Amino acid sequence: MQPVEPIVWTQEGVVMLDQRRLPGEVVYHTYTDYRHVAGAIKDMVIRGAPAIGVAAAMGAALGARQSHAQTIPELRAEFLQICDVLAKTRPTAVDLFWALARMRRKFDAEVAKANPAAAGALPRIREALVEEALAVHRERREQDEAIGHFGAALMPRDGRVMTQCNAGALATGGIGTALGVIRVAVREGHKLEILVPETRPYLQGARLTAWELHQEGIPLKLITDNMVGHTLKTGKIGAIVVGADRIAANGDTANKIGTYPMAVLAREHDVPFYVAAPLSTLDLSIPNGEHIPIEQRPQEEVTHLRGVRIAPDVAAENPAFDVTPAKFIAAIITERGVARAPFTETLAKLAQEPAG
Amino acid sequence: MQPVEPIVWTQEGVVMLDQRRLPGEVVYHTYTDYRHVAGAIKDMVIRGAPAIGVAAAMGAALGARQSHAQTIPELRAEFLQICDVLAKTRPTAVDLFWALARMRRKFDAEVAKANPAAAGALPRIREALVEEALAVHRERREQDEAIGHFGAALMPRDGRVMTQCNAGALATGGIGTALGVIRVAVREGHKLEILVPETRPYLQGARLTAWELHQEGIPLKLITDNMVGHTLKTGKIGAIVVGADRIAANGDTANKIGTYPMAVLAREHDVPFYVAAPLSTLDLSIPNGEHIPIEQRPQEEVTHLRGVRIAPDVAAENPAFDVTPAKFIAAIITERGVARAPFTETLAKLAQEPAG
Numbered sequence: 001m002q003p004v005e006p007i008v009w010t011q012e013g014v015v016m017l018d019q020r021r022l023p024g025e026v027v028y029h030t031y032t033d034y035r036h037v038a039g040a041i042k043d044m045v046i047r048g049a050p051a052i053g054v055a056a057a058m059g060a061a062l063g064a065r066q067s068h069a070q071t072i073p074e075l076r077a078e079f080l081q082i083c084d085v086l087a088k089t090r091p092t093a094v095d096l097f098w099a100l101a102r103m104r105r106k107f108d109a110e111v112a113k114a115n116p117a118a119a120g121a122l123p124r125i126r127e128a129l130v131e132e133a134l135a136v137h138r139e140r141r142e143q144d145e146a147i148g149h150f151g152a153a154l155m156p157r158d159g160r161v162m163t164q165c166n167a168g169a170l171a172t173g174g175i176g177t178a179l180g181v182i183r184v185a186v187r188e189g190h191k192l193e194i195l196v197p198e199t200r201p202y203l204q205g206a207r208l209t210a211w212e213l214h215q216e217g218i219p220l221k222l223i224t225d226n227m228v229g230h231t232l233k234t235g236k237i238g239a240i241v242v243g244a245d246r247i248a249a250n251g252d253t254a255n256k257i258g259t260y261p262m263a264v265l266a267r268e269h270d271v272p273f274y275v276a277a278p279l280s281t282l283d284l285s286i287p288n289g290e291h292i293p294i295e296q297r298p299q300e301e302v303t304h305l306r307g308v309r310i311a312p313d314v315a316a317e318n319p320a321f322d323v324t325p326a327k328f329i330a331a332i333i334t335e336r337g338v339a340r341a342p343f344t345e346t347l348a349k350l351a352q353e354p355a356g
Numbered sequence: 357m358q359p360v361e362p363i364v365w366t367q368e369g370v371v372m373l374d375q376r377r378l379p380g381e382v383v384y385h386t387y388t389d390y391r392h393v394a395g396a397i398k399d400m401v402i403r404g405a406p407a408i409g410v411a412a413a414m415g416a417a418l419g420a421r422q423s424h425a426q427t428i429p430e431l432r433a434e435f436l437q438i439c440d441v442l443a444k445t446r447p448t449a450v451d452l453f454w455a456l457a458r459m460r461r462k463f464d465a466e467v468a469k470a471n472p473a474a475a476g477a478l479p480r481i482r483e484a485l486v487e488e489a490l491a492v493h494r495e496r497r498e499q500d501e502a503i504g505h506f507g508a509a510l511m512p513r514d515g516r517v518m519t520q521c522n523a524g525a526l527a528t529g530g531i532g533t534a535l536g537v538i539r540v541a542v543r544e545g546h547k548l549e550i551l552v553p554e555t556r557p558y559l560q561g562a563r564l565t566a567w568e569l570h571q572e573g574i575p576l577k578l579i580t581d582n583m584v585g586h587t588l589k590t591g592k593i594g595a596i597v598v599g600a601d602r603i604a605a606n607g608d609t610a611n612k613i614g615t616y617p618m619a620v621l622a623r624e625h626d627v628p629f630y631v632a633a634p635l636s637t638l639d640l641s642i643p644n645g646e647h648i649p650i651e652q653r654p655q656e657e658v659t660h661l662r663g664v665r666i667a668p669d670v671a672a673e674n675p676a677f678d679v680t681p682a683k684f685i686a687a688i689i690t691e692r693g694v695a696r697a698p699f700t701e702t703l704a705k706l707a708q709e710p711a712g
Contacts (some may be wrong), residue, residue, distance in 0.1 A: 023668040198658070198667070200556065200580035206659075206667035214668045222658055222672040224556035225582035226614025230650075230678035233616065258582025260589065261617055268620050294586075302554070302578055303562075305661055311554070311562035312379045312570045316578040322586035 003169030023211040034063030041089040048171020053095030057133035143335035144174030151181030159238030165256035166208035167243025244277035251326030251343025252289025263328035272330040289323035359525030390419030404527020409451030413489035499691035500530030507537030515594030521612035522564035523599025600633035607682030607699025608645025619684035628686040645679035
């Protein structure tokens with residue numbers, strides 16, 4: 001069975017599965033305006049760092065196609081503004097900025113080889129941007145498979161594995177990062193049961209990961225987020241594998257809120273804690289996790305649940321991510337192999353290798 | 357402002373506030389049959405270990421008043437059965453068993469001094485049981501005040517304090533244990549802001565603790581359970597104070613699910629972790645926490661939220677409590693003073709002291 005497709009490029013525009021309505025409803029929207037793609041990223045129609053990167057790349061290509069610019073300088077100015085709007089959607093996931101930087105580089109590379117006087121220069125640039133966005137998407141799928149391959153070897157042959165949030169097909173557009181590891185392990189004959197924390201406030205675990213696993217017949221048990229400690233203490237967990245939104249040069253990893261306590265508890269119970277992420281998630285410009293901005297989302301996501309008020313009219317905090325220090329991470333699984341401590345060296349080495 | 361009354365004895369029967377419907381609705385039910393009191397404990401109309409003890413004592417008194425027994429042996433046989441029904445409601449909170457044992461002792465003491473041939477022997481026993489239940493309730497209030505007094509001295513003068521679940525007025529029938537500590541500290545001039553994890557699946561934090569604090573104007577911030585790690589890491593928390601459902605002889609403490617990970621994270625961040633509970637919560641019959649039965653509640657509490665399905669049709673686990681090993685606990689605050697490690701000695705000493 002093929003994993004679900006959260007995002008597809010079509011001639012009509014960018015088609016996205018509305019992940020806010022899963023698992024109750026499977027609804028696709030077609031976006032024909034890059035500003036609406038930006039809105040969809042911000043409002044979490046699509047989420048998950050790698051998928052946000054794909055959406056941003058497609059949004060940028062869509063914006064260039066929408067543009068009525070008549071000259072290359074006009075198109076370039078507009079394109080930079082389009083990328084800016086897309087960049088201002090969510091602050092933590094570095095794939096977003098990585099994908100937009102790649103699209104800007106592609107633009108400049110196309111300009112460099114274009115003859116500005118020739119007819120068709122602008123359409124060719126626009127076409128190249130669409131191709132680049134499709135390449136980002138295609139590479140995501142290949143990276144997920146490679147991450148899955150390297151990670152599967154770290155999974156127990158027969159046991160229970162915990163994850164967090166949704167680092168699945170819905171989060172990447174491929175087979176997923178953390179769930180890609182689990183999918184490949186299952187494909188290779190590992191007998192796994194997955195422990196899925198619900199991941200409040202947005203319930204990506206209960207709504208998305210449980211749904212993906214259930215659709216493919218991979219056994220799972222749903223738990224609430226505060227059951228992570230008891231489950232690690234008593235539940236015979238063989239490994240934890242999670243995704244990442246940004247990894248600093250030293251291996252400190254930002255991921256969905258709740259990941260950090262899981263890592264601390266994993267160490268307390270000698271359970272190996274793995275991060276699975278493409279190298280585009282690596283931000284070598286920051287030495288450690290203290291430099292990762294943590295998105296604060298609206299209080300209503302905490303005081304309400306699916307539109308129903310669950311608390312009196314009180315103040316809430318809503319940090320969407322937390323940072324797990326590298327010392328709690330057994331290994332970081334990338335598309336080019338597995339990095340272990342000291343991460344500053346091993347991650348830099350993987351990042352420098354020529355792409356395969 | 358007086359804290360809310362979760363349970364009151366009246367001539368008509370036991371009146372309980374339906375905590376399942378807070379904070380949206382304030383609804384009281386009057387129970388005239390002890391079996392319905394048992395049902396209310398099981399279905400969490402009332403919850404919190406000390407309040408469960410009060411409800412069980414009142415339920416036993418109610419059952420004795422309902423009985424049509426004509427002789428002391430008949431009444432005794434029936435009373436033991438009544439206590440049995442009440443005991444089978446929830447397995448973890450030891451106050452339940454403590455309160456019922458106390459009611460049985462009271463019964464036997466009354467029989468010992470009664471003249472079985474005298475008219476009015478049975479009504480006098482029934483009346484004595486009602487008085488005993490009221491004494492349990494009155495002592496709860498006094499114990500909460502004493503716990504609050506001892507605990508307040510451990511709270512920061514000006515800072516942020518985290519709690520878990522609801523160990524408040526709603527959980528005890530007094531000013532609360534953990535929230536009693538906070539209430540007395542605020543009364544004595546400490547400037548506190550309380551961090552309240554929502555406490556899935558039943559949301560006692562969001563629905564009950566936030567409601568109690570908000571009603572009294574004590575500043576609070578609501579968070580989801582998976583924000584505990586990030587908040588302890590970055591949120592300048594001065595202390596944690598929680599309640600308890602059962603404390604083993606060595607200090608290992610069962611409390612609402614999510615307490616154990618909070619304690620592990622508290623140690624990681626050098627935040628003192630306090631347990632506030634009456635000595636009736638102490639179970640000297642068990643050497644450590646491994647002997648505490650953990651209640652498994654229905655899966656639907658995890659897959660649904662307030663009646664709305666939030667996950668696909670998958671299996672869930674629902675342990676209602678977890679056990680925090682004594683090594684993570686800075687002190688246990690009781691009505692007779694503060695116990696610190698080695699708890700096996702200090703708790704036994706407090707338990708042996710004659711009641712004040």
